[in-house]
């Protein structure tokens with residue numbers, strides 16, 4: 242019997258890697274993406290660090306050697322570079338052998354030969370009698386026995402069967418800026434301090450400044466830079482966990498004041514982190530989000546022929562996370578699983594991934610802490626009580642339960658939240674977490690504000 246056609250939602254890294262690997266092994270697939278083809282060709286021109294543990298297994302499916310791969314997708318491929326990282330070891334590990342790839346170039350290479358249906362924004366998915374019905378924003382309705390949700394951190398596919406999965410917003414104020422300089426300016430002002438590297442960092446106390454090369458062309462060098470630091474409690478104006486998506490581009494004077502307060506910086510950080518120049522750059526407030534989907538919920542989806550991969554299943558924070566590497570690894574492995582085992586026991590794939598996926602999120606959160614000079618995720622949770630204000634205006638002390646060890650823990654929150662003395666209790670078991678999980682839990686209990694979290 243010929244294998245069923247796999248419907249993949251999302252033509253990002255996960256969807257494209259899965260598509261290439263399935264195609265190479267003779268399993269038919271169609272990829273649906275909400276963007277237009279033109280938007281896809283011009284989006285995501287930023288650098289991502291790729292590690293051999295993730296991309297080497299993929300190269301076998303692409304029939305490429307490592308040198309050709311790096312030369313094609315490296316951020317500095319235009320000048321014959323191979324995306325050299327800095328000579329520093331990575332926060333929290335000894336890995337130095339990765340390289341900086343430009344995500345747009347990587348996706349362009351991966352798209353070759355694939356059947357991608359653009360302008361297919363999945364809005365609904367429902368299941369009945371062994372078939373899944375997908376509804377798209379363009380009015381199309383399609384049936385599919387196997388659907389893979391590769392649609393990123395805000396996955397619509399995930400929402401169909403995991404209504405309770407919420408992001409953890411990690412307590413960091415993070416701002417990203419983008420600018421371009423001409424090649425001569427780059428050679429004069431940046432290159433002498435970068436020693437051929439495409440990523441450099443400078444830490445001042447718990448504030449981290451990062452400059453990365455995103456792309457190079459004949460006429461310009463695209464620079465992406467990040468200002469980040471731990472949040473300073475809920476009154477911190479630089480930390481906006483509840484901002485809307487549109488609010489990402491609303492930058493207050495707080496950022497520029499903070500940058501000025503750093504004083505005179507060594508070059509090229511002084512060149513980039515100049516408050517007045519930054520005002521003319523494209524600035525965004527980034528939230529450091531992570532999500533892990535419960536194994537039981539994943540299995541429910543698998544029983545209906547729906548799988549999640551990449552950020553849809555386990556998003557990690559942009560800083561510190563290995564989301565792109567994880568996406569590649571997931572999809573090479575899923576293609577191999579389907580080829581070896583068929584599609585009758587899709588939950589079996591998750592069985593091979595459970596601990597790995599939890600470690601992606603845990604390690605990403607831990608690296609984020611280390612990047613900012615903190616000891617690790619475990620120390621975020623030293624507080625034993627938080628005071629919360631209820632919707633009815635009363636205050637209650639919220640006890641936080643057992644802290645089992647540094648990172649893995651069970652916690653319980655009980656809060657007196659109404660005049661009727663109603664006690665709301667929420668108990669959760671998490672592979673990772675921080676005080677911010679608890680804040681999120683309060684929010685979902687309907688409590689207006691939490692104070693003294695840190």
Ligand SMILES: Cc1cc2nc3c(=O)[nH]c(=O)nc-3n(C[C@H](O)[C@H](O)[C@H](O)COP(=O)(O)OP(=O)(O)OC[C@H]3O[C@@H](n4cnc5c(N)ncnc54)[C@H](O)[C@@H]3O)c2cc1C
Pocket residue numbers: 250251252253254255256273274275276287288289290291361362363364391392393394396397550551552553559562563564565566567568
């Ligand atoms: C600025 C930045 C820097 C990063 N740096 C690194 C790094 O250095 N190292 C690293 O490992 N990771 C890094 N990451 C993370 C990495 O890019 C992601 O983890 C990775 O892209 C996840 O791939 P994905 O395919 O699962 O999801 P995505 O890349 O989010 O792709 C999802 C796709 O689904 C499509 N889609 C979404 N919703 C729908 C819908 N309803 N219907 C149809 N299509 C839909 C989208 O258009 C998109 O094409 C970085 C991320 C950012 C933003």
